[in-house]
Amino acid sequence: MLRLEGVTKRFGGLTALDGVSFAVAPGTVTALIGPNGAGKSTLLDCLFGVQRPDAGSIRLGERELVGLSPDAIARLGLARTFQNLRLAPFETVLDTVLVGLVARQPFSLWAGLLRLPATRHTERAMRLAALQALDRLGLAHKADWPAGVLAYGDKKRLELARAIVAEPQVLVLDEPVAGLNRVETEAVASELRRLRRAGRTVLLVEHDMDLVMRLADTVVVLDGGRRIAQGTPVEVQRNPLVLEAYLGQMEVVA
Amino acid sequence: MDWMQFIWAGLGNGAIYALIALGFCIVYGAMGIVNFVQVDFVTLGGMFLYSVAVTAGLPVPLGVVASMVGTALVAMAVERMALRPARTANHLVLVFLTVGISIVVRGAIHMVWGKNRMAVPPLTADDPVRLLGAYVLPQTLWMMVLTLLAILALVWFFRGTPLGLAMRAVASNPRAAAVVGIPAGRVRLAAYAVAGACGGLAGALVTPITTLSADVGVLLGLKGFAAAILGGFGSFPGAVVGGLILGISEALAAGYLSSAYKDALAFVLLVLVLAWRPQGLLGR
Amino acid sequence: MNARLVHFVWSHRLGLLVIVAVAMVLIFPLVTNNPYTLELTNRIAIISLAVVGLNLFMGSTGQISLGHAAFLAMGAYGSGVLTVHAGLSPWVALLAAAVLAAFFALVVGVPLLRLSGHALAMATLACNVVVHHVLLQEDQWTGGPSGLAGIPPLSVGGILLDNPVQLHFFVWGVLLLVLFGALNLVRSLPGRGLALLAADEIGAACLGVPVLRVKVALLVLSAVLAAVAGSFFAHTYGYVSPDSFSIFVSTDLAIMVVLGGMGSVWGSVLGAAVIILLPEVSDAAETYKEFVHGGILVAILLFAPQGAMRAIRQGWQLAVWRWRRAHATA
Ligand SMILES: Nc1ncnc2c1ncn2[C@@H]1O[C@H](COP(=O)(O)OP(=O)(O)OP(=O)(O)O)[C@@H](O)[C@H]1O
């Protein structure tokens, strides 16, 4: 169980998160939605220790995550993707996915320098896992391309492959289908469904309401850094506060 | 009064460090990078003074003005020809680029002025004057007075002119400045020009005392950087205070502790401050 | 040529490269026993040791060090002072100097690598100035500006390494071992993490790369390699002087890294070789040294920021790729 309580984050005078509390039940897909600038990405950064919240607590089971470094949090079995891609452009697609397995092993430069037979053996197994992850997202045939030359949609799915390759306990996705076409979106959706069947926990930030409605068990709505609603997709869809939050934004856009 | 003697020497050098530190801070404000070429602006200041006052035999004050103008022009050329073509926004690449440009400029100085040590004339006669119980070189007084004037000119520039205000806007919030349409290119160019003028003035003032060589700016320039760090990197008042603190502590250390390690003090301080008070001695 | 051969070469490219490199090192003294040439190639190997370390650090952490000549100096003068003044054996001196450099890197690195950006570049530069200053001032130990002479050569298994051919096998042997380790590291799982760290620190941290620890560890590793290179330098020439360890030498080391390509192991050797051989090719490269070295740095950063080796490798990969694609459809 991932539990957030009173998480608050300020950037100078701007309160990006204002006492946000909710829980993500194991084996469910929880969607986090809200208009632009609602604080969704900031919340994920707080969860991963990239930003330190000014107040509040984030617990995974009994474990307090606030104050831990990002790599320590990754080693607890959390994995994430990023809204703005974070890839090494010269690395091949396969190598990029392998990085997703770094948190599975103690990080030892010595082991790398010596590359003992045992290491080589596990590396072979990992390569296989990485190829499978790529295959599930339809990227296996590009395994030896440099990541930098991929199209945007491929890069997005590559990041997802990197996040799922280690079969994390909690998978955290920041807008995984933004900018993807229908076919690519479908590949991501079916992968998410498979993960849920396998009992994984997913926290999904997404603007694509269609996807959210189809996949999510619970929806949490943020607006202006505050949690304004929580419930099943249908409940949230009918909630007048949510409509107002989104419509208010549309008026601004229009 | 020994210590008064040290204070005078320290204030003179401190003024020079402050000028150089200001040059670092101005470019940092406009571009967010450490500009290594600042080091060579100092050397160039001395070299232009030499060419005007010694080679051409013109009056020294004219040489000082020529140093500022000439170095500012070189600085603008550096920005236009070497930094602007870099299409990266990666700060470390840009910093590294200035390291490379600095080496190239030093090579150019070698070619034009040679590698020998040269003597440069001071602004006025060399006889020390007695002031507050200690002897002071007139050149040291000139350093302080002209640095003070330069600081006043900078204050006027940054508070009273549209370009100066634009530069302050960029320094305090680059993104907002871009949104309201402040021309980033002009600001960078102006920043290099002003930083070059500061460095050139520092070089023209200090080389009559240190003697002039193609590498003279390296040590001085890095000490200027140390001064900027002491005062909190990027802060203009910090740069001035940092420069004076550094100059005076150097002079006192040379007088009372060990003259052999006088030149290392700035760098030890630099490392200590970076490690334990990265916001500078004065920063919160 | 057929497709299977190409595939074999491609999939065993690293092993084949290592075999070729070993063979070249073995054969080279048979091709030339000109001491002048061997002195040059030995110097390339010694400097490459330091450059490989610096490249692992700069290429993996995206940080710049402008002070690695200080670690080189610790190795060289550590070896020199401990053998000449304390009468220690060369190997003990080398080890002690390496430990000193590692300790120094640790003390400087832990506080400074927490900060981002230019802090480390400036601090390493400052350390270099201080170390250089100490070398000049403490002349009862270091010989001051005129340097320290009479450093004994290393010996391996009872053989004194005092002629260029023996030194050739020794320094190139050590360099190949280090290159092999570095290639292993780059290709290993932690190495993949380092590649991401260089490109995107937050991304790497969220995937489980312990950023601060890795940065410090790589700084220490590079300091040790530089110190060992410095020791080899001292024992090879029997003489060291402060000029070999000024901040300008540090920038040259960094230029070698950028020239070969940050994060490229073979590129380190290429960068060192090009910069060391330039004066042999043309006198102008020595007369206008600053111009040439600075110009190389500026040109690479402006036009090929990935470095020469990556550019070569990309060209070659593209060729292989085209070839394979042509034959896959045929
Ligand atoms: N590092 C930062 N410094 C200052 N302000 C920030 C920072 N990061 C985010 N913000 C601000 O915090 C608010 C929340 O941003 P956040 O990126 O979390 O929104 P979001 O819900 O992810 O929006 P989107 O749907 O556009 O991705 C925004 O107003 C943003 O400008």
Ligand SMILES: [Mg+2]
């Ligand atoms: Mg977002």
